[in-house]
Amino acid sequence: MARPKNQKARREQLVHAAKQAIADRGVNGLRAIDVAAYSELGAGSVAYYYPDLGDLVRDVHQDAVSRFYWSRRHQADAGEHPRIKLDRTIRSGIPLSRQDIDFQVLNELHTHAYRDTFHAELMAELYRLEVSLYESVLNEGVESGVFPMTLPVETAASNLVAMEDAYGMHFMGGTPLDADDIYRMIARSAEVMTRCNRS
Numbered sequence: 001m002a003r004p005k006n007q008k009a010r011r012e013q014l015v016h017a018a019k020q021a022i023a024d025r026g027v028n029g030l031r032a033i034d035v036a037a038y039s040e041l042g043a044g045s046v047a048y049y050y051p052d053l054g055d056l057v058r059d060v061h062q063d064a065v066s067r068f069y070w071s072r073r074h075q076a077d078a079g080e081h082p083r084i085k086l087d088r089t090i091r092s093g094i095p096l097s098r099q100d101i102d103f104q105v106l107n108e109l110h111t112h113a114y115r116d117t118f119h120a121e122l123m124a125e126l127y128r129l130e131v132s133l134y135e136s137v138l139n140e141g142v143e144s145g146v147f148p149m150t151l152p153v154e155t156a157a158s159n160l161v162a163m164e165d166a167y168g169m170h171f172m173g174g175t176p177l178d179a180d181d182i183y184r185m186i187a188r189s190a191e192v193m194t195r196c197n198r199s
Contacts, residue, residue: 011049011059013039018060023104027057027112057109061122064105069129076133082141086190089137093130093164094182098172107172130161138194147194156193163189 017039018030025034032046032053039046050056072092076085095103106126113120134157141147149156167182191197 007049010041010045014041014046014049014056015059015063017041018056019064019101019105022057022060022108023099023101027108030057058118060105061109061119064102064109065122065126065129068102068106069126069133072130072133076137082137082144082146083196085137086141086194087187089133090160090164090186090190091183093161093168094179094186095168095171096179098174103168103172107169127161130164131157133157134160141194141196147196149193150195151193156190159193160186160190 014035017037018035020038021030021034030053032043032050035046035053035056036043046053046056050059072089075092076089078088098104109119110123113123131154135153138147138149138153138156142149142153151159163186164182167177167186171177171179171182
């Protein structure tokens, strides 16, 4: 049988379809036919490119982590002033809706980190990347004299990531808080940590 062309594009298509399937159906019991339902490819093609569906789930997780981090990085870099960069960084860590695919997938796969080393390492790497993102913004503010910190930068960065993770999880789980409520609470905490009123 001839080898299908453009395997990279096919795999990317299947990763996107699997994200949709995981967001709608969850990862437990995920089948090739579930992924195929969100793709123009059939279940046979899913099995051809991913004989082990676990490999597809791992690619989905890796893609979600990469997209989430780099999206946040670009948004933060778009600001010119440390206060603006901090605001953008906080905003980018909050899901705007419960239909946000990457947030849904990351929340779903977060539960697998407890029993799966691969997922655990990806979640740990995402945490390190997010903390480093905040550290970069906060250090810039310290160096420019805008943020006379009340906490060490590393501690403040870790706290901000922990808050956005916790609020994001509750938001995706149906809490009555909306994205603006969450932003205001995290931003207020950031003001205390940085001693910088950003209004």
